[in-house]
Amino acid sequence: xxxxxxxxxxxxxxxxxxxxxxxxxxxxxxxxxxxxxxxxxxxxxxxxxxxxxxxxxxxxxxxxxxxxxxxxxxxxxxxxxxxxxxxxxxxxxxxxxxxxxxxxxxxxxxxxxxxxxxxxxxxxxxxxxxxxxxxxxxxxxxxxxxxxxxxxxxxxxxxxxxxxxxxxxxxxxxxxxxxxxxxxxxxxxxxxx
Amino acid sequence: xxxxxxxxxxxxxxxxxxxxxxxxxxxxxxxxxxxxxxxxxxxxxxxxxxxxxxxxxxxxxxxxxxxxxxxxxxxxxxxxxxxxxxxxxxxxxxxxxxxxxxxxxxxxxxxxxxxxxxxxxxxxxxxxxxxxxxxxxxxxxxxxxxxxxxxxxxxxxxxxxxxxxxxxxxxxxxxxxxxxxxxxxxxxxxxxx
DNA sequence: GTCTATAACGTGATAGAC
DNA sequence: GTCTATCACGTTATAGAC
Numbered sequence: 001x002x003x004x005x006x007x008x009x010x011x012x013x014x015x016x017x018x019x020x021x022x023x024x025x026x027x028x029x030x031x032x033x034x035x036x037x038x039x040x041x042x043x044x045x046x047x048x049x050x051x052x053x054x055x056x057x058x059x060x061x062x063x064x065x066x067x068x069x070x071x072x073x074x075x076x077x078x079x080x081x082x083x084x085x086x087x088x089x090x091x092x093x094x095x096x097x098x099x100x101x102x103x104x105x106x107x108x109x110x111x112x113x114x115x116x117x118x119x120x121x122x123x124x125x126x127x128x129x130x131x132x133x134x135x136x137x138x139x140x141x142x143x144x145x146x147x148x149x150x151x152x153x154x155x156x157x158x159x160x161x162x163x164x165x166x167x168x169x170x171x172x173x174x175x176x177x178x179x180x181x182x183x184x185x186x187x188x189x190x191x192x193x
Numbered sequence: 194x195x196x197x198x199x200x201x202x203x204x205x206x207x208x209x210x211x212x213x214x215x216x217x218x219x220x221x222x223x224x225x226x227x228x229x230x231x232x233x234x235x236x237x238x239x240x241x242x243x244x245x246x247x248x249x250x251x252x253x254x255x256x257x258x259x260x261x262x263x264x265x266x267x268x269x270x271x272x273x274x275x276x277x278x279x280x281x282x283x284x285x286x287x288x289x290x291x292x293x294x295x296x297x298x299x300x301x302x303x304x305x306x307x308x309x310x311x312x313x314x315x316x317x318x319x320x321x322x323x324x325x326x327x328x329x330x331x332x333x334x335x336x337x338x339x340x341x342x343x344x345x346x347x348x349x350x351x352x353x354x355x356x357x358x359x360x361x362x363x364x365x366x367x368x369x370x371x372x373x374x375x376x377x378x379x380x381x382x383x384x385x386x
Numbered sequence: 387g388t389c390t391a392t393a394a395c396g397t398g399a400t401a402g403a404c
Numbered sequence: 405g406t407c408t409a410t411c412a413c414g415t416t417a418t419a420g421a422c
Contacts, residue, residue, distance in 0.1 A: 034398085114366040
């Protein structure tokens, strides 16, 4: 016992905090959430939480980077090429309809982080740039494979697909009868006709 | 003098407050903005502002409904049919690239208002429902006129176009090299091929 | 119609005990 | 690793003078 168990308990607490923070930021955004509220939901006091994450901004960034890691390692996203990657995004949308918290997190924060002084501003600038880069490449690969309508411009199509995913998330959150995956699929189907 | 001038001055103050509040809510969202800050920017104390708009939520709703009124009456939006309405939306996107404040306002608030307890939640639910209704009708009219690719489903295309506009606004705010109007136009061009 | 003063509370963060 | 106690400040809103 001793060190081993202690650090394991610390890791468990960290995980609990990150899960709880994700839900809170998702519901009320970064600015609308208080450290105290997250701590209470964890059964902690707020200085106890601050011990693990020195500032509220640190906590937010930890939530975001942890999600990126789990998303990246999970599905072998990096190995997908061409239309397979685009289909994977539709599949992600379908899966997300059962994970409201994650959708709320990005929908709420991406709007908030539009402000240049927001702690996650740089993160979202990078995120969209790399998303558009990956999707542009996928469209280009599909075009080279002769699968794509030749009038489609890959870089524009990438910005469109990313925008579509984001916009549909907001509409779905406000009205669950909006079907994100179906609507995305119809968009892709038209481009690959 | 007297009543006439008094009420005119009151109306001027109200207008100044609404303009300033729009800019503030756009920059920092509803939750990130304080009534004090808006009042100071107007050269007022915060109780003076509260005299005109009893609560912060009232002020937000006044900002939103005023924008709806001026948008609605301005361009004769209601009289547009079919593709003309869709083109008008592209034109609005083009105009909005010169009005960052308005774009920020809706991009920030639509994410925030995803939370059911947000003061503008009901407003955005209504807004998207009526937007989709109008755009669905425009697609249907274009289809009846034989202008539209027959594989396009009006209701899905409407959700797509609205989502596209929203998502592109976020991307543009984070990276001004994203061209909202051009990207929207490419989307429409493909549907009307 | 607008002000000063203040109430009542919530905020992120720190110091130091245990 | 977590606590209590506290700081310094910001929040919306109200009371009452002018």
